[in-house]
Amino acid sequence: MTPGVKPLVAGNWKMNGDRNALHEITAIANGIDGALDEKIDAIICPPATLLYLAAGSVLDTPLSIGAQDCHQSASGAHTGDIAATMIKETGATHVIVGHSERRTDHHEDDALVRVKAIAAHEQGLVSIICIGETKDEREAGETLTILGAQLAGSLPENCTEFNTVVAYEPVWAIGTGLTPSIDDVAEAHAFIRSRLEDRFGEAGSKMRLLYGGSVKPGNASELMAVVNVDGALVGGASLKSADFLAICEAYRS
Numbered sequence: 001m002t003p004g005v006k007p008l009v010a011g012n013w014k015m016n017g018d019r020n021a022l023h024e025i026t027a028i029a030n031g032i033d034g035a036l037d038e039k040i041d042a043i044i045c046p047p048a049t050l051l052y053l054a055a056g057s058v059l060d061t062p063l064s065i066g067a068q069d070c071h072q073s074a075s076g077a078h079t080g081d082i083a084a085t086m087i088k089e090t091g092a093t094h095v096i097v098g099h100s101e102r103r104t105d106h107h108e109d110d111a112l113v114r115v116k117a118i119a120a121h122e123q124g125l126v127s128i129i130c131i132g133e134t135k136d137e138r139e140a141g142e143t144l145t146i147l148g149a150q151l152a153g154s155l156p157e158n159c160t161e162f163n164t165v166v167a168y169e170p171v172w173a174i175g176t177g178l179t180p181s182i183d184d185v186a187e188a189h190a191f192i193r194s195r196l197e198d199r200f201g202e203a204g205s206k207m208r209l210l211y212g213g214s215v216k217p218g219n220a221s222e223l224m225a226v227v228n229v230d231g232a233l234v235g236g237a238s239l240k241s242a243d244f245l246a247i248c249e250a251y252r253s
């Protein structure tokens, strides 16, 4: 954790969830009591088809809703894409950009992630900008070089602690049950923090840095206790309210 920074626990549902799964969102919203709400912010990012319903279902609760991607343009001939303006209209407040699955599946590069983040910021949405190395890159000892390049290329100049969250997700840890060692998480997050401070000064020291990749109730406390880990970006374990709430509980004491 970073002193003075309120942690964020974010759930990324990816391409999972239908109307029947909305009760998981209300269960999470109801499971965050006042004491926990004082300790953490929490958001769930369901698929775009559920954004309106999800945002409507968490009104007046501590839970917020985010999207999983946005287009860099405000409107236009972009079949299948969703603009940040549209996300804003649903009542969502956050948007993930640059997730490794989009970088791989849709060939998104740092430059594109950067303009998506700008589009999100222009609409008053908080961008959750994802970075992370592949297994090959880690084994080649290139982790910090890759993270440095992704940070430089994916984060726009207008990032502040209010409009930007950085999520470190080692690609090889996503959905695999594998996690880096605590020392490796600490090293990566310390590196990211120093790069953010170099570039954004005071704002860089307060920007929230999430760890993502196989975060579960069983490892959340250990991972969340690492210096400069200001929360989690949770995939599979965010689909079940009990698991997501158990991860949030890592911050109760």
Ligand SMILES: O=C(CO)COP(=O)(O)O
Binding pocket: 012, 099, 169, 173, 174, 175, 176, 177, 212, 213, 214, 215, 233, 234, 235, 236, 237
């Ligand atoms: O990609 C992730 C969150 O964005 C992590 O997914 P898992 O928690 O399922 O490994």
